[in-house]
C-alpha cells in the first residue's frame with residue numbers, strides 16, 4: 001500500500017496521542033489552571049464586557065484602516081532608524097533573515113519563542129547556512145537539547161520530569177546536576193547567558209506595534225525576550241502585518257486584556273516597548289535593528305466579511321483553554337503552528353486551503369466557548385460554521401464528515417439524549433477519532449502565547465493535582481454547562497430549519 | 510561580495526520602499542477603499558471612559574502596589590527618605606555579600622554615595638568609561654540598582670526608560686534588582702504612564718521602555734514556578750517618600 005504511508009503515519013501518531021495519559025493529564029492540568037486563572041483575573045478586574053468591547057473596537061478600527069496605520073508604523077519605524085522589510089510569504093521572510101544573518105557574519109542566533117518564527121520554520125533554514133539557532137525560553141531550550149520536535153504540548157517540556165531534565169542538562173554541563181528545579185534553572189541561566197553574550201543576532205516576535213511612534217511591544221515572563229533584544233549587536237523582529245495598534249493609549253486596553261486572558265496575570269513580568277536601535281550614546285541595545293513585516297496569507301482575510309475579524313486576534317490562547325476538545329485531547333502537534341479553535345480557522349484560512357478542514361471544527365462550531373473566552377470577541381464559532389460551509393460548497397466535504405455532522409446533529413437535536421451522551425470530552429474525543437484517523441491540527445499551546453504558562457494561582461502543586469486529575473479523566477469530563485447546551489441545541493435547530501428551507505450560505509461573495 | 514555593509518542596507522531599503530507601496534495598495538484594494546492618507550477618526554482610542562477617571566488615594570496606591578508586588582514574589586519596603594534607602598541597600602549588600610554592584614548613572618543614586626559606603630563591593634556606574642563592555646559588567650553583577658521613572662499601583666509595575674546614563678541591562682542582567690520608587694512617581698493606572706509616551710511623541714522616546722512587575726519567572730519544569738530563570742530572581746521595590 002504505497003499510497004497510504006502518510007495516513008499510516010498519522011494514525012500511528014494518533015494512537016500514540018490518545019493513549020498517552022500523561023500528556024493528556026498535563027494538558028488538562030495546565031489549561032484548567034489557566035482557565036481558572038483567567039476567570040479570577042477578569043472577575044477581579046470587573047467590567048470585563050466593557051473591556052472586551054473596547055478591545056474589539058480598537059482592533060476592528062485598526063484593521064479597517066490597516067493601509068493607513070501600517071504605513072504610518074513603517075514610516076515612523078524607519079525614522080527611528082529601523083530597517084523595515086516586507087515579506088509576502090514565508091520564503092521571502094526566510095530569505096531576508098538569512099541575508100541579514102550572512103551580512104552580520106552570524107555564527108549563532110538567540111531566539112525568544114514566537115509564533116511567526118514557528119510559522120516560517122526558521123531554525124531549520126538557519127542551520128542550513130551553518131548558523132546555530134538557540135531557543136532561549138526555558139522549556140524550549142530543554143526540548144531543543146533533547147533533540148525533540150519543538151514541543152507538542154502546553155508546557156513544552158512537561159513530558160520530561162525533573163530527573164530526565166537533570167540527565168539532559170548534566171550531559172550539557174559535563175557534570176552531574178541534582179534533580180532540583182532551582183538548580184536546573186540556575187544552570188540554564190548561566191549557560192544561556194553565555195549564549196546571549198556570544199550571539200551576533202537576537203530574534204523576537206512582536207505582540208503589538210504602535211503606529212504613531214513606530215515602536216514594537218513584547219510581553220513575557222522570563223526576561224529572555226529582553227535579553228535577545230538588548231544584548232546582541234543585530235536584532236531582527238518578525239511581525240505579522242496585523243499586529244498594529246494606533247497608540248500607546250490603546251496599549252493600555254491590550255495590556256489589560258492579553259495577560260489576564262492568557263495566564264490570569266495582571267501584567268506579564270515584563271512588558272517592553274522598543275523604539276529603534278540603540279541611540280548613539282547608549283551602552284546597550286542593538287546597533288542594527290530589522291523588522292520584517294509578514295503577510296504569509298494574512299491579507300487574504302482582509303475584505304472577507306466572514307473572516308476579516310481573524311486579524312483582530314491578539315494570540316492570548318484563551319480560546320484554546322476554553323475549548324473542550326482541546327482540553328481533552330489537546331497538546332499534540334500534528335504539524336500545524338496554530339492550534340485550538342483559532343488554529344482550526346486560521347490554519348486553513350492562512351493556507352488558502354479550505355480543504356484542510358478538520359474535526360475540531362465540527363465539535364467547536366457548535367459550542368461557542370471559544371467566543372465567550374475571546375478578549376476581542378472574535379466569533380470563532382461562526383467562522384467555523386462558515387468554513388465548513390465553504391468547504392462543502394467547494395466540493396471538499398467528505399462523506400465521512402457529512403455523516404459525522406449528521407450524527408452530531410442527531411445527538412444535538414434530541415435533547416433528552418444530551419444529558420447522557422454529551423459528556424463533553426467524550427463527545428470531543430469521538431468526533432476527533434471518528435474514522436480512526438486523527439486529522440486535527442491541534443498544535444502546541446506553548447508558543448501560542450509566548451510569555452506562556454505562568455499560573456499566578458493559589459499554590460496547588462503539580463503533584464497534588466495529579467491524582468485528582470487522574471480520577472477525573474477516568475470518570476470522564478464534567479457535565480456541559482446548561483447555557484452552552486442550550487446554545488448548541490439552538491444552533492442545530494436553526495441549521496436544520498435553514499436546511500429544510502433550502503437556505504444555504506448567506507452572502508460570502 | 511563587493512558591496513559594503515552600507516550599500517547592502519541601501520539596496521534593502523530601496524527594495525523595501527518599492528514593496529511598501531505594493532503592500533499598502535494591496536491592503537487598500539482588499540479593504541475596498543482608496544489608499545488612506547488621512548488620519549481616520551478613532552472614537553475608541555484608549556481605555557473606556559469610566560476607567561480613565563478611576564484613581565486611588567496615595568495610601569491605596571501604596572497598598573495596591575505592595576500587595577501586587579508581593580503576590581508575584583517581589584519584595585517591598587516602605588521608607589521615608591533616600592537616607593533610609595541607602596541604609597537599606599548597604600544592609601542588603603552586606604547581608605548577601607554582594608561583590609559586584611552596578612548602578613545607573615543618575616544624580617539621585619550618586620547622592621547615596623554607595624561607592625564610598627559599600628566597602629566590600631566593587632560598585633560600577635553605568636557607561637562612565639567608554640572602553641568597558643558594559644553588558645558584561647551588568648551580566649556579572651550581583652546587584653543592579655536603578656531609579657524608577659514611573660510606577661503603577663494597579664498592576665504592581667515599575668517603568669524604567671533607557672538613556673546613555675541608564676542601561677537596559679542594569680535592570681535585567683544582575684541577580685538582584687533594587688528599584689527605588691519616589692512616591693510621587695507612583696500612579697494608579699497603567700494608562701497614566703502610557704499616555705506620557707503618546708504626549709512625548711516619537712522623537713522623544715527612548716530606545717527601551719520596560720515595565721517590570723516582579724522577578725523573572727517560568728513554570729517550564731514540572732509546572733513548578735521557577736524564579737530568576739533569565740532576569741533578576743530577587744527584586745526589591747523601595748517606596749520612598
Ligand code: SF4
Nearest residue numbers: 313314316317319374
Ligand atoms: S481568537 Fe483565541 S487566541 Fe485569538 S484573541 Fe481570541 S481567544 Fe485569544
